[in-house]
Amino acid sequence: MGCAASLPDRNSGALNGLSSSENAAPADAKNLRVKLVLLGDSGVGKSCIVLRFVRGQFDATSKVTVGASFLSQTIALQDSTTVKFEIWDTAGQERYSALAPLYYRGAGVAVIVYDITSPESFKKAQYWVKELQKHGSPDIVMVLVGNKADLHERREVPTEDGMELAEKNGMFFIETSAKTADNINQLFEEIGKRLPRPAPSS
């Protein structure tokens, strides 16, 4: 957290940050667009989840994210609405945590990821939940994801703990595996379903 002091004031100041420049083309009820931010400890697999979702790829070699990566992906839901996700995949490294507001400000969805084999990452997830409740926008859709579900023999965070944390904070909870692609699409579909729809008249 030592880096917090090193940020120029303007970072934490008033910015509606990285909200889309394409606001000019407003989403309608059938075509939603949402800014989604992934948060969580380093090494929990945030980038892997995104790359699995966006490109269908999985790369086991760990590539430490620097700052934040931006990707987008559109999905069609069963009720024929499409949802365009503009995804900010943030770096989990400690030095970037002070920058997180830059990425989660204005986000409609926050996906908080932990690694089911790492209790420490679960603690970090709890930190992010609190942080977003304090500083995130009030109507943000929060999702809790326990990743690396394929490593169940090394599990250290029981599913119940994840469910409990999610329930207490009104979050949607799911366990995923970016490696096997388990529940990845379900995760984003579920988010799409939960998005607030604009009133049909507007």
Added chain:
Amino acid sequence: MMTSDLSSSPSSSGTEFADPNPSTDPETNSERVQSQLESMNLSEPSEVSDGSHTDYSGGDDDDENAGAVEVALSNGNEGGVSNGCVAGTSVEEEIEGGEASSRAEYPVEMEAGEEPPSPTSSGYDGERGSSGGATSTYKADDASEDEIREANVDGDTASQHEAAWLPGKRHVDEDDASISWRKRKKHFFILSNSGKPIYSRYGDEHKLAGFSATLQAIISFVENGGDRVNLVKAGKHQVVFLVKGPIYLVCISCTDETYEYLRGQLDLLYGQMILILTKSIDRCFEKNAKFDMTPLLGGTEAVFSSLVHSFSWNPATFLHAYTCLPLPFGSRQATGTVLQDVCASGVLFALVMCRHKVVSLAGAQKASLHPDDLLLLSNFVMSSESFRTSESFSPICLPRYNPQAFLHAYVHFFDDDTYVMLLTTRSDAFYHLKDCRIRIEAVLLKSNVLSSIQRSIAEGGMRVEDLPIDRLLRQKPNQGQAGHESPRDVSVGTGGPFGLWHFMYRSIYLDQYISSEFSPPVTSHRQQKSLYRAYQKLYASMHENGLGPHKTQYRRDENYTLLCWVTPDFELYAAFDPLADKAMAIKICNQVCQRVKDVENEVFLQGASPFSW
């Protein structure tokens, strides 16, 4: 690989550079440090350079083959070490050229079997700090075996291409008790002024707490005497210190590089750290002297190891200039025009790069980009894999531009080699920068710049073989451009005309250099590295303080004939066959300069000196 009996004498190890005290608190161990320093003869004034280091004689002796000298400040066996090295020089040369040749930057000339089986025989018994001495015996042996296997792998791959070098930290299982660790030719350490380790090139920082505390003690011991330690020489080893506020940087090296260059390397290492964190980390130490900085650098090992690797292959690290990818003038101009447009829209710096070379760059009015910042920036981007996956937006600090504040960098790779970097002070500018990138990409595609770049990569840069020779110098004139196909009756040996092997031309007012491709006989990584080291010495001797500016230098040894020519406009460094004729060499240098001027529109970025916007 059979060299360690010649070069090191572990059994004779006397006073080792051992942890004086398990505690990292400088106050409590000062007395023991005092005795430690005395035992290392550190208190002898002649051993502590005051910065003038006039006693430094490394510029001339060419015994590059220091080989396996223990990386330990073992003054006690200094005699033994140097004797071993002198005796071993010629043998080692052959061996290095054979088996151990062409390894990348981390050669360890050692053989597990040659070593005493336990580190306790070299003075470490019971003196270790907080790093769990009980496990060190078997660990050291393990590490040695690992090392030899890995060294062979490196040897196979590193000679192919620099790209074969894989970034990332190696040998994390080592610590200062590992024999392999102590035998590494070049160590880098970053520590805090309370002795806490921040970065170590080899080994686990946390296990090196005791060693860091010792380094800290040396620095503060000298500082307490109202002085500053810059350089300690111990046999073949140089220990170079650099103090940057609460951050200490130390290099321990037996690579026979100049003090100036080693210090420059520490400077760059510090700059790289600032690029990642800004100088405001100093405040963390003001608040808490025992602040542990390692978590803040999490995940950056590859950035540092890649920078350290570049010290042995990238001339930009000692020329303090950048180099451009050779390109048709029109391609570079088209790129430059759109970058300037982008800068006019509120972007501070806009760069299109190909690997470590510049395609074009532009800056906002009055903003200047220092070549060292450019080096650190490209190293950061090239060594961080995640930039290649998707477009990124990341805080970055340019230490020479403003070490206190973050800029925000938009990075996007067009292909495997070519990328754009847009830097801004505005943290909310991502979508604007993304739009700028789309504009830039459109121009690059429309003007076929990306394909010119790929062609340039495939063709390579200037070659000494292709130098057109003045007809007067030729006995049989033939077509200049077809150089390496035509018979060269007047040439000596391989390479370019008249024994020219390689050259580097640095334009002073452009802050750029152009370097020829390596040609036979300078083909292996080891030979290239050794040529760069010769250039570094030449550079240092031409830029030494107090001796006034030299204009030319001609130097011949058994490896090369080196010629350096410094004018107010440019510096030329050229390497010839050791048997090259001096008068001819001078003529060839004139030809090289002429040739560079002829193609300057293709090899330099004109009118965009980082200092002269």
